[in-house]
Amino acid sequence: MRKHSLSVENPLEHGKHLFRFCLVHVKVFQNVFIYAINISDFGRGSRNWLLHVRYVRGEHALCQDLADELQRQNNNKHRYAHFIKGSVLADAGRYQEALERFHSCLRLLPQDPEPLKQVAMCLFRQGRFQLSQEAYLEADKLTKYPDAEIYCALAECAWNLGDLQRGVEWARSAVQAGGAERAGALLARQLVASGDIHAALCAYDHALTSHACGADTLAAAGALRLRTGDPRRAFQLLGAALAQQPTQHPAALALAAMMLQHKDLDAALARLKAALSAHPTCVAAHSNLGLALMGKKKYIAALTCLQRAVWSAPLSARAAHNLGLALIICRRPASAFCRLATSAALQPTQPHTVLLIAITLERLGDSRSDAAYARAAALAPNDPLIMLNLAGRHARAGRLGDALQHAVKVADLHKMAEKPDAQLASSLANLVALLRDSGVELSQLPMSLPELDSPSPRPVGKEDQNSPDEELAPDEV
Template sequence: MLETESVGGSRNWLLHARYVRGEHAMCLEMAEQLQKQCQNAHRYAHFIKGLVLADAGRYQEALERFHSCIRLQPHDPEPLKQVGKCLFRQGRYQLSLEAYLEADKLTKHPDPDTYCALAECAWNLGDAERGVEWARAAVQAGGGERAGALLAKLLLACDDMQGALNAYDHALSTHACGADTLAAAGALRLRIGDPRRAFQLLGAALAQQPTQHAAALALAAMLLQHKDLDAALARLKAALTAHPTCVAAHTNLGLALMAKKKYIAALTCLQRAVWAAPLSARAAHDLGLTLLMCKRPTSAFCRLAAAAALQPSQPYTVLLIGVALERLGDSRADAAYVRAMALAPEDPLVRLNLAGRHARAGRLTEAVEEAGVTAELLNREEKADGQLASSLASLLALLRDAGVELSQLPSVPDANTPLPIEPTNEVATPDEERLAPDEV
């Protein structure tokens, strides 16, 4: 075998160069010539042909070429690694794991690529804890950005958020990371409540790759929280340019347009989100909320009912169903309000809406009880929600005007923060008549 290998060995560099340059047709032709000269025993020709077939998606044929390499040189780990890669792309994760383990046994020195592949196989097999061990080994072996980002993702899957943060920080401090890693680290910083660092990381990701839709989405969410609607719209449009079917981008764009009172455009974006993900409860919920704000309770009820069917334990969806039914004059509204309260008994927003429902129905005693529960829940919080405290004060004033004695009314918690400017559920515009309910 050594003799046959040496016959075509002088041309291995040309075979490799053509593969690297993407000249796959010429590469296959040359590999066939070398095999004829060496009686089908040229190991490197088998290897390159397997790489070309794998790049073309012909994984089964590529596996045959790599197995030929293994038969010719059983102690070489590279063909085994390529076998593992082909099996992984076919979704045969257990077999891929076994192939990489065999390659690891043949490798004389720690190989970070093999460890990363083992971690990804373990992740796809549902064994995240074992994957963390392999990812740590890859980091220690010098796996660079790939190993650090993989370790952070696996730690996050194991609910070790601090460990994931440390892994991202280590990767960012020791390597020149790409836009995907920067975006993931920024999104995690945003989740833990560190907006300053998140803004830096997301901005760096977009500076490196302006079409990185994950970073654009996260940065747009931050801008929406700070009421910078124009900048958020620009980021969301950039995200949609890179990923036209992104449901989150369509949804957030629709909500941002709704805040700017561009109702038709907002409904169009939210409808596209529902079309792109018909089984997304969040998309259906947001479309139902917007339809409710546009005085279209019938359409809103249909969307909210679909969202509740997909995610029955979401209290806010059930609460909005109660609001829609109440606007339609349906007696089932009370059941929806009570169901929302049963799903979230400690949520002051749900209890306040239930109190308002009792007050509008003339059940003043029940309204006072629910208002008292709401006041107690708000008092438990370190900082009372200013919007809820203001709404509770308005409800208590209405109950007092209705004849309820002052001694029966609870005290309104003192909100230490100024009232946020939120879009109201009632859309009050000069063109309100043009937003007539679609059921008329």
């Protein structure tokens, strides 16, 4: 056994070490003495602490046995035993039996708000939101001080009942009562649902600066920043969410969407694969992965991913739309029409889906394509992409006057845009060049269009995405 030696060169230091040694041993003996007293009084003292310890440790069987024993000793009037048995039953999903136990607590002491809160929670988990809200309101009357947990629960009840205004009020009360991250995130979510995006951003900022928030809150705040056009702040928040929880798939999906917008396909693929490893049935991840593979010309793998997204969510209009777009690029217009018709049936007012249907019908040689083009233009009369495709349709059909009229409108919309699309301007320049070669007078155009040094990508519907002599790249398995 190793012996510890103390230096005697400095008597003061020797005294300090000796004092610490004695103090530690006194504390050890004191704890042993207190434990011995507790053991001696175990038979006649309260054993609520033991119930609590066993419940917290998850020893539910031992907890139930001890609760039954305490009930027999106290003629079935032991309140805490009823409470713990109700909590165990609620954790097991037996909410109706748990309600009976909590009601027994309330009969023994009606002024205690804790059993009433548990009753409200069981009702909420059963989907009985109106009764849960009433129980939480009664519990709020019994509490002496503002309870942030009750206010958060009331906000969630109002959310499920569709009363967003009351939900926002309760969430604000929860934030003022010190509800921390849960209250701030709940308030922001309610504000987003009610359409007040600026207030939701302020709520997220307050929660992030006041509390150490988790990955879910960081991801939600980052996604909202991305929606409002603040990619730099969104990138910071989403990166923080992934650093805290690498398997947080909403953050990975949002980052992948940002990377797809910036044409960084390899980084987007890595994020999407990470998201799928955490959530293999995520429809958005499969759909975005298919679009990313389509950008890398991995056509078979892209169609496989998009088809898997459609199988996972047969009622998703967006998944059907993306698969239809991929099938158009792969020159399979009949299959594309079936998928796009499904998407249009699920979401009839989506103009770009109707535009793709028009393109598909034109490639199939169906005369109904003109009606589809007109329908897309009626749904979005100020969309330059739709107007450009409509002008191209008129030009291919020989209606050069109508083509020029719509080209003028596209030029006006392009001029008024805050961020002009270079690809759209290039495609418009191609159309104008074709009209000029056909002998059309172009003096009506209000803007000078860029001259192209080399052929640029045309929008979907002008011509095939791939040239006839282009070979498809090898696909991934």
